[in-house]
Amino acid sequence: MQKKPEGFSLLELVIALAVLALLVSIALPSYRNFMMQSNRTAAKTALQDLASREESYFSTNNNYASQLSTLGYASGAVYAPGNGNNLYALSIASATASTFVLNAAPQGSQAQDSCQTYQLDNLGNQSNIANNASGTTLSVSGCW
Numbered sequence: 001m002q003k004k005p006e007g008f009s010l011l012e013l014v015i016a017l018a019v020l021a022l023l024v025s026i027a028l029p030s031y032r033n034f035m036m037q038s039n040r041t042a043a044k045t046a047l048q049d050l051a052s053r054e055e056s057y058f059s060t061n062n063n064y065a066s067q068l069s070t071l072g073y074a075s076g077a078v079y080a081p082g083n084g085n086n087l088y089a090l091s092i093a094s095a096t097a098s099t100f101v102l103n104a105a106p107q108g109s110q111a112q113d114s115c116q117t118y119q120l121d122n123l124g125n126q127s128n129i130a131n132n133a134s135g136t137t138l139s140v141s142g143c144w
Helices: 010-061 108-112
Strands: 078-082 085-095 100-106 117-121 126-129
Touching: 010 078, 010 085, 010 100, 010 108, 010 117, 085 108, 100 108
Parallel strands: none
Antiparallel strands: 078 085, 085 100, 100 117, 117 126
């Protein structure tokens, strides 16, 4: 009596690996896009908090702060969400006695996001600007 071979043949293993590779090539870009979209919340939340601090400062000083340290942030670069996970760099793009513009610029792998830099002003206008030197306003839907 002849014993039947046990296990998988080489052809079966190659086919299984090909199917696995196909599934990974489809899933990985979707996962990266999902992660970038979920990280956008950090920028929006940080800008809202920064705007709230600006308004509090304005109510007591009758002008807007031009430095993050004036608003209670640590001196130097300020990142959101922080704790070593630096997805966005916060900055006060401009501040006068009666207006302010705040930016949250993406860092690291988040810089590949189509929303690029988030911007919020004292009137609550929300926009996205290009990361390049031109700073042109982008018309990307779904960012805010």
